[in-house]
Amino acid sequence: MNPIILIASKESGELLGSGRGLGWLLALSVILSVLALLLVSNTELSLLDNAQVVYMVMGTITALGGLLALVLGSDAIAGEKERGTLIPLLLTPLTTTQMVLGKMGGQVVAWVLMYALSLPYLWAVGSSGQNLVQAIAYLALFGTPVVLGFGFYAIGLSARFGNVRTALLAALITLMLLASPLLIGPSLRQSTLGKLFDMVNPFSAALNTFDSVVIDSQPFSMQLGRFSVTLIWLALTLWFARRSAQAMEI
Amino acid sequence: MKRIMSLFVLLGALLGAGSAWADAPVQITLTPDSHNPAQPKMGDWLKFHSVIKNTSSQPVSGLVVWISLVQVDPGKEQPVDLEDWSAHKAALQPSLAPGQSFSVDWPIRLIQAGNYRVVISAAERTASTLLASPFADFHVERKPTxxxxxxxxxxxxxxxxxxxxxxxxxxxxx
Missing domain, CATH: 1.20.5 (Single alpha-helices involved in coiled-coils or other helix-helix interfaces)
Known part of the structure; x- marks a missing residue:
């Protein structure tokens, strides 16, 4: 069997078979439920307010997906090291790329589950509004590279620091910074610095696309630049994870 | 407060246009499309047709025609910002010979429930008053979102x- 698939199935099996992994899914569904329940009382929304709600839920799902990827990624190599299972893993005829991609397999499964979990919520809040199908499609298209990029980034940090807590802390700080547009609205990001930050931030690219597609009903051709930003983020973080895994000290 | 002031300015302008109607060089008609839903609700589209005709014996030039929407629910009277309702907010006609006319269609997406009045206004380069069509009224049903x-x-x-x-x-x- 391909070693990448072997590691990926081991990682995803651990995620789905362990109470910890399922506990994460439960926690994520509780967060989405609370968010949805907060919206129940507000039935006097206009059509665009409804789209705003769908946009908000999409942003929250992407942030939660990123958080899950960071936690799993931070444990990927440093966790093996702390548990004393890294050396046996390195003694197998695996390349670092295969190890990184295999570790990523578990995160892909986690994100797919998280995405599937979010669909009923998106339907519940958005089915009587506008652009629900687009919302579902664009969450997959833009959310996936952003979330998996966070996963690669955390694997890279995990390899560099060799310590789960340090890697997780650094990763969380990065997530807080990149996901800040969730809290700071577009009107507050109009300074030169804000615009520059938006231009290079993959999370902003995803959020601005959700806004553009769900609220303003704009076509994919207008999202190409933002899509490139998310793909560049994915490629850079993959490179970072590989380099860090190659340079790690045991 | 700003919205109420804008409403007064708009209504004042329209009243002014009414009194000057007889001298107006341009006549504007406004009719709802026959395919408009009978009971429109949030999310539906309405279309209005307007015909702008030069009824004077002089050519008019630099004619700008635009659509305005006013919410008239008691206690919620306000002009509506059309940004989300309509992508087609204005039309331009460089010149219009006597007797000549042109028509403009105005599609509107219904964003919020309520009672509304739509009006087409026009400004000509030399006319001293605002030119306006009669109002067209419609009601938008609420749709629980x-x-x-x-x-x-x-x-x-x-x-x-x-x-x-x-x-x-x-x-x-x-």
Whole structure:
């Protein structure tokens, strides 16, 4: 069997078979439920307010997906090291790329589950509004590279620091910074610095696309630049994870 | 306060246009499209047709025609910002010979429930008053956008489902 698939199935099996992994899914569904329940009382929304709600839920799902990827990624190599299972893993005829991609397999499964979990919520809040199908499609298209990029980034940090807590802390700080547009609205990001930050931030690219597609009903051709930003983020973080895994000290 | 002031300015302008109607060089008609839904609700599209005709013996030039929308629900009277309602907010006609006319269609997406009046206004390069069509009124039915009957089963059911699945998996492993 391909070693990448072997590691990926081991990682995803651990995620789905362990109470910890399922506990994460439960926690994520509780967060989405609370968010949805907060919206129940507000039935006097206009059509665009409804789209705003769908946009908000999409942003929250992407942030939660990123958080899950960071936690799993931070444990990927440093966790093996702390548990004393890294050396046996390195003694197998695996390349670092295969190890990184295999570790990523578990995160892909986690994100797919998280995405599937979010669909009923998106339907519940958005089915009587506008652009629900687009919302579902664009969450997959833009959310996936952003979330998996966070996963690669955390694997890279995990390899560099060799310590789960340090890697997780650094990763969380990065997530807080990149996901800040969730809290700071577009009107507050109009300074030169804000615009520059938006231009290079993959999370902003995803959020601005959700806004553009769900609220303003704009076509994919207008999202190409933002899509490139998310793909560049994915490629850079993959490179970072590989380099860090190659340079790690045991 | 600003909205009320804008409403007064708009109404004042329209009243002014009414008194000057007889001298107006341009006549504007406004008719709803025959395919418009009888009871439009949020999310529906309405279309209005307007015909702008030069009724004077002189050519008019630099004619700008635009659409305005006013909400007239008691206590909520206000001009509506058309940004989200219509992408087609104005039309330009460089010149219009005597007797000549042109028509403009105005599609509107209904964003918020309420009672509305739509009017087409025009400004000509030399005319001293605003030119306006008669009002067209319409009512937009409310459409519940966030429904508890849809959210509650999902919000309560999903965590319960995952909790049950988790408990079953863990019990099997023990």
């Amino acid at each position: 966030i429904e508890s009957k849809r959210i509650l089963p999902v919000a309560l059911g999903m965590p319960l489902l995952i909790a049950a699945f988790t408990a079953r998996r863990l019990r099997r492993r023990m």
